[in-house]
Amino acid sequence: xxxxxxxxxxxxxxxxxxxxxxxxxxxxxxxxxxxxxxxxxxxxxxxxxxxxxxxxxxxxxxxxxxxxxxxxxxxxxxxxxxxxxxxxxxxxxxxxxxxxxxxxxxxxxxxxxxxxxxxxxxxxxxxxxxxxxxxxxxxxxxxxxxxxxxxxxxxxxxxxxxxxxxxxxxxxxxxxxxxxxxxxxxxxxxxxxxxxxxxxxxxxxxxxxxxxxxxxxxxxxxxxxxxxxxxxxxxxxxxxxxxxxxxxxxxxxxxxxxxxxxxxxxxxxxxxxxxxxxxxxxxxxxxxxxxxxxxxxxxxxxxxxxxxxxxxxxxxxxxxxxxxxxxxxxxxxxxxxxx
Amino acid sequence: xxxxxxxxxxxxxxxxxxxxxxxxxxxxxxxxxxxxxxxxxxxxxxxxxxxxxxxxxxxxxxxxxxxxxxxxxxxxxxxxxxxxxxxxxxxxxxxxxxxxxxxxxxxxxxxxxxxxxxxxxxxxxxxxxxxxxxxxxxxxxxxxxxxxxxxxxxxxxxxxxxxxxxxxxxxxxxxxxxxxxxxxxxxxxxxxxxxxxxxxxxxxxxxxxxxxxxxxxxxxxxxxxxxxxxxxxxxxxxxxxxxxxxxxxxxxxxxxxxxxxxxxxxxxxxxxxxxxxxxxxxxxxxxxxxxxxxxxxxxxxxxxxxxxxxxxxxxxxxxxxxxxxxxxxxxxxxxxxxxxxxxxxxxxxxxxxxxxxxxxxxxxxxxxxxxxxxxxxxxxxxxxxxxxxxxxxxxxxxxxxxxxxxxxxxxxxxxxxxx
Ligand SMILES: Cc1cc2nc3c(=O)[nH]c(=O)nc-3n(C[C@H](O)[C@H](O)[C@H](O)COP(=O)(O)O)c2cc1C
Numbered sequence: 001x002x003x004x005x006x007x008x009x010x011x012x013x014x015x016x017x018x019x020x021x022x023x024x025x026x027x028x029x030x031x032x033x034x035x036x037x038x039x040x041x042x043x044x045x046x047x048x049x050x051x052x053x054x055x056x057x058x059x060x061x062x063x064x065x066x067x068x069x070x071x072x073x074x075x076x077x078x079x080x081x082x083x084x085x086x087x088x089x090x091x092x093x094x095x096x097x098x099x100x101x102x103x104x105x106x107x108x109x110x111x112x113x114x115x116x117x118x119x120x121x122x123x124x125x126x127x128x129x130x131x132x133x134x135x136x137x138x139x140x141x142x143x144x145x146x147x148x149x150x151x152x153x154x155x156x157x158x159x160x161x162x163x164x165x166x167x168x169x170x171x172x173x174x175x176x177x178x179x180x181x182x183x184x185x186x187x188x189x190x191x192x193x194x195x196x197x198x199x200x201x202x203x204x205x206x207x208x209x210x211x212x213x214x215x216x217x218x219x220x221x222x223x224x225x226x227x228x229x230x231x232x233x234x235x236x237x238x239x240x241x242x243x244x245x246x247x248x249x250x251x252x253x254x255x256x257x258x259x260x261x262x263x264x265x266x267x268x269x270x271x272x273x274x275x276x277x278x279x280x281x282x283x284x285x286x287x288x289x290x291x292x293x294x295x296x297x298x299x300x301x302x303x304x305x306x307x308x309x310x311x312x313x314x315x316x317x318x319x320x321x322x323x324x325x326x327x328x329x330x331x332x333x334x335x336x337x338x339x
Numbered sequence: 340x341x342x343x344x345x346x347x348x349x350x351x352x353x354x355x356x357x358x359x360x361x362x363x364x365x366x367x368x369x370x371x372x373x374x375x376x377x378x379x380x381x382x383x384x385x386x387x388x389x390x391x392x393x394x395x396x397x398x399x400x401x402x403x404x405x406x407x408x409x410x411x412x413x414x415x416x417x418x419x420x421x422x423x424x425x426x427x428x429x430x431x432x433x434x435x436x437x438x439x440x441x442x443x444x445x446x447x448x449x450x451x452x453x454x455x456x457x458x459x460x461x462x463x464x465x466x467x468x469x470x471x472x473x474x475x476x477x478x479x480x481x482x483x484x485x486x487x488x489x490x491x492x493x494x495x496x497x498x499x500x501x502x503x504x505x506x507x508x509x510x511x512x513x514x515x516x517x518x519x520x521x522x523x524x525x526x527x528x529x530x531x532x533x534x535x536x537x538x539x540x541x542x543x544x545x546x547x548x549x550x551x552x553x554x555x556x557x558x559x560x561x562x563x564x565x566x567x568x569x570x571x572x573x574x575x576x577x578x579x580x581x582x583x584x585x586x587x588x589x590x591x592x593x594x595x596x597x598x599x600x601x602x603x604x605x606x607x608x609x610x611x612x613x614x615x616x617x618x619x620x621x622x623x624x625x626x627x628x629x630x631x632x633x634x635x636x637x638x639x640x641x642x643x644x645x646x647x648x649x650x651x652x653x654x655x656x657x658x659x660x661x662x663x664x665x666x667x668x669x670x671x672x673x674x675x676x677x678x679x680x681x682x683x684x685x686x687x688x689x690x691x692x693x694x695x696x697x698x699x700x701x702x703x704x705x706x707x708x709x710x711x712x713x714x715x716x717x718x719x720x721x722x723x724x725x726x727x728x729x730x731x732x733x734x735x736x737x738x739x740x741x742x743x744x745x746x747x748x749x750x751x752x753x754x755x756x757x758x
Binding site: 030054055056061062063064065067068069071072073074075076090091092093094095098099101102103105106108122125126127128129155160162164166167168169170171172175184185186187188189190191192193194 | 394449453520
């Protein structure tokens with residue numbers, strides 16, 4: 001029997017977590033990313049996350065926007081979940097919700113969203129919005145998630161009726177204005193896109209954002225297992241249905257010295273495993289008692305991912321949706337009228 | 340080389356154009372429909388597949404308009420998915436310059452261009468209306484008369500970022516400090532028909548997507564645009580003109596005419612005719628017989644409800660005069676509500692005939708340089724697409740005005756645009 005716990009996620013942006021991994025190849029190299037994600041799919045990962053920012057990493061090339069990458073990948077994969085990072089802070093909430101709903105349609109229900117909260121002065125300057133921090137930032141994130149969730153429900157599942165007798169394509173009573181008023185923006189709605197196949201996309205985000213109760217998956221980045229355990233407990237108390245631990249991984253400890261000679265890895269910000277695949281499996285088993293999933297950050301994607309693919313001993317997930325894979329039910333529609 | 344016809348399909352996703360009552364109708368919101376459509380068009384060697392934009396679900400008197408197809412994806416997201424299952428066809432997203440951040444949209448368009456290997460296009464629209472703006476951070480912020488000023492600044496910013504130049508620009512219309520995107524060069528389309536729209540096209544666009552389809556209008560429009568191009572030091576050959584067009588094919592002229600009549604009947608149903616008038620009357624007209632005379636009650640005060648989608652500025656005012664004109668027309672020609680609506684609905688020109696007839700007509704258009712091609716607005720899905728690819732394209736190829744294979748790989752290549 002193949003092992004299915006903890007759920008496994010993989011971060012696929014860039015070249016790897018170790019600073020010596022450098023940057024991803026040519027910026028538009030979608031072929032390399034596609035090869036990676038199909039490898040991850042075959043290796044049994046439940047989902048990939050695709051990090052992103054409006055500004056390139058220091059010294060790195062400009063990136064292809066993560067939602068665009070995810071959408072391209074949706075037609076080159078069959079089972080794996082696709083969760084791009086989109087930033088609430090420097091986007092239009094309505095566009096963000098539409099883009100993510102569209103990704104869920106294109107992938108037939110395999111989309112997730114990693115809530116991005118970039119709030120540096122430089123990133124705000126790209127859009128000319130006033131910079132937010134602290135409580136105001138938390139409120140903005142909460143509003144961004146709330147309005148996306150409302151918009152995803154703004155069409156009921158059976159809103160399209162195609163009723164020849166009355167000549168109505170839609171049932172207007174099943175397409176709703178959301179009339180959302182947040183702290184800094186308002187959105188009337190409805191979405192221009194019908195309800196996503198999953199009803200609600202899987203919303204992932206760091207437990208440090210202050211919006212844990214609004215997430216489906218809280219991501220915990222802490223350097224020790226004890227701290228991960230504490231934070232996971234707290235995230236559950238705060239209302240997150242699932243908790244994933246972030247984990248750096250380098251398979252083959254003998255590679256570390258050479259990489260560190262180029263650029264030292266520095267102290268771990270999240271769990272870190274350097275060693276064999278067998279020891280990794282043991283660690284994952286131990287973590288399975290504390291968290292629902294683990295997101296791996298390979299030191300060097302092009303080296304570690306093939307090793308993970310053979311070393312994890314997993315079969316591809318069966319889906320068909322990301323919610324199915326993660327055991328999350330498809331939520332009822334908040335606007336649904338009885339009968 | 341003799342002039343060649345360039346073809347695109349404009350997949351609008353909303354409005355009365357698409358006949359959802361067709362028994363063969365493919366669910367226009369499903370990804371499989373998009374994939375099948377794009378792949379069929381690629382088989383037909385089309386230049387481009389376009390997605391329209393409308394960022395608020397249409398309404399009729401405050402209620403979601405329920406008679407037309409509705410529901411569409413985010414264009415760039417959807418086209419990125421299609422880039423993965425096609426190899427050559429251009430992928431064009433309609434995106435507005437009022438309710439987007441320039442650096443954000445430029446980055447997403449560059450991303451589409453990157454993942455598609457140079458097949459991205461951007462149909463630039465302005466969508467300045469405040470009703471749509473209610474879905475955005477700064478609803479209604481831009482005065483109508485400044486929409487093309489903002490569009491110009493926006494396009495200049497995007498071009499700089501694509502070309503490797505950082506932008507630091509702050510004035511009352513734009514505020515951007517951003518580094519370059521991934522290198523990109525999406526083909527720029529422009530669809531506005533006002534003087535401001537035409538001027539933006541002459542300055543920046545590679546292709547115009549116009550509503551001037553009738554032969555005489557098309558000739559006049561081409562002359563006007565070429566004059567404007569010269570004013571910006573651009574050659575007459577640096578811009579492609581692709582007006583919107585509907586096509587109804589039949590094996591015989593009679594069969595085509597019959598099909599066109601059926602489509603029109605399906606497009607202007609009784610409830611739709613009443614809803615169209617309600618938009619102008621601003622009152623509930625559901626008690627009127629669509630096959631009877633025009634409503635005898637007076638329309639509500641105030642101007643036109645903007646909630647039925649993008650309306651050209653000249654149609655947003657002068658409601659009372661328009662209604663008076665319709666009353667006179669209906670009285671003179673004894674038109675029912677439905678007849679009148681058929682008469683006055685702004686329709687994209689429809690070419691009706693056998694594949695040979697339409698190929699002859701289009702050959703004349705392109706040889707005379709009245710147009711460089713057409714952007715087809717499908718009425719039947721997949722019927723229109725399959726008919727054109729399987730029946731009309733071979734006729735055009737026989738006449739030597741349509742490619743028999745893709746020669747290049749980018750949208751710019753397909754359109755024979757200057758490098
Ligand atoms: C063929 C055609 C297609 C258009 N498609 C769209 C569209 O998808 N979304 C949109 O907001 N506007 C669309 N427009 C509207 C134009 O951008 C423009 O706003 C309108 O024609 C009024 O012209 P003006 O802005 O120059 O006054 C389209 C116009 C034409 C002629």
